[in-house]
Amino acid sequence: MKKRFPFRFGTTSYIIPADIVPNVEYLKDKVDDIELVLFESDEFSNLPSREDMQRLAALAGEHDLTYSVHMPLDVYLGHPDRIERERSVGKCRRIAELTEILPKSAYVLHFEAGERVDINEFSGEEMLRFTEGVHDSSAMLLEQLSVPASSICVENLNYPYDLIWPVVEEHGFSVTLDVGHLEFYGFPTARYLERYLSRAKVLHMHGTREGKDHNSLSYMNPAALDMVMQALELDSGNERVFTLEIFSEEDFNTSCMTMNRFLA
Template sequence: MPSFPPLETVCKKRFPFSMACPSFVYPAGYTDNVRHLAPFVDEIELLFFESRFADSLPSRSMIRELAQLARNGGITYNVHLPTDIRVGHRDAGVRQTAVDVLTRTIDRCAPLDPTTFTLHLERDRSEPDDRRWQAHTAESLEAVLANGIPRRCISVENLGYDFELAAPVVEKLDLSVCMDLGHLMAHNKAITAFFDRWRDRITIFHLHGVDGARDHLPLDRLSTARMVRVLELLDRFCGVVSLEVFSFEALNASLSHLLDRWSGLTTEADHRA
């Protein structure tokens, strides 16, 4: 097993929410990352961004190994579904490929009992008509749901476009929501308003630093004012918070910054009481 430096901050069972991080922090595969990260967090976000590679999906034996690592390490998983698919594409063949990829990924990961499957609904240019895109998207996802996955196990993530375009699909199919705070802040959207709009459906936060339009940065790159607003939302949330940064250095800095700021928040609350 490769040897990598350990994180400096233990955030396991330190918050009222589950602290999560991605499965690609160290330059290694899923199992080595899980072994090194499990002592420090409550949950690991398994990333399956690219479906076009033949080995992009773990083998069934690796899934069994990941399940054993979860039991041994006292962690859970959430799954980020592939992002290189288009469930709302104008072409029916492209949509069917997307359905097949999602169905295969969900089926393969089901033994891990993920807390949620996070889904990108890309608003691509192949279908300029919003209503047709929504109808195609809903039709594709109905085909995925027909395989038996509970509807609230799929969490639709907000991306760069106005999330209200996805709202009819989310509400019609009774899906959950993945609130990516970094995406919202990078596009100068109000995070509190988004949370209040979707709070009954939000299962997971994606959290990362933002500098202008750049996101997925260490959390300490957030301005003080933005960090205060983030902490106010975290104080109202008991789901999963995944720090979506993709290197040891960025995760190490982010965990330390979050715990330091959270400790300050709880101390202030004790003083107010």
């Protein structure tokens, strides 16, 4: 699938059961972009060493790879406590510093209020605090990260993207349009493509199986996949990454088989 599409075709750094560098070694001739899924907590961290980063940079140079850097999931930029938001911004800064030498297509970022917090259940006052919090965190983030705002791509999650769009727009961020999430949570994929695709530098693609997302693209509604591919063809002038956000070799292979029908 490398160099077969008018966008950078990619997947995650967890396709084979191994660390990040072996995964990149495995994928280097198969994709154009690799999403680095990074974790950092008191219990567990998969952050590559400086030596690993040198190796990732070398592989990118040798095989025309870019990396989309997914900020850690325990970053809560909409938390009501400013100290927690400052901690989250600091974690993003450390990831940006660690990956500085890599050729990057984007930084992928979530706007969340806390661990297992459902924003859809917020009262009006809680929603206001959340949006004020992500606005405050966004300003801190841009002060501390020496990267263009447009390289930071805020992902749609389980709540309406309209809630955070004013923050994304005001700070000049781009969008990570997770089509798998749209389908999984029942949002109108056509409307999201029409409204946000022009600002989307990253698309996350995955199917739903047995009530769970992040499965092979073969489980995505074919009509939704066709809709995405048609929209990308009409908007082919913008550079973007099409990421299979899946986590197994079998899902990768069957997803690639699904994409074969779009090859000329």
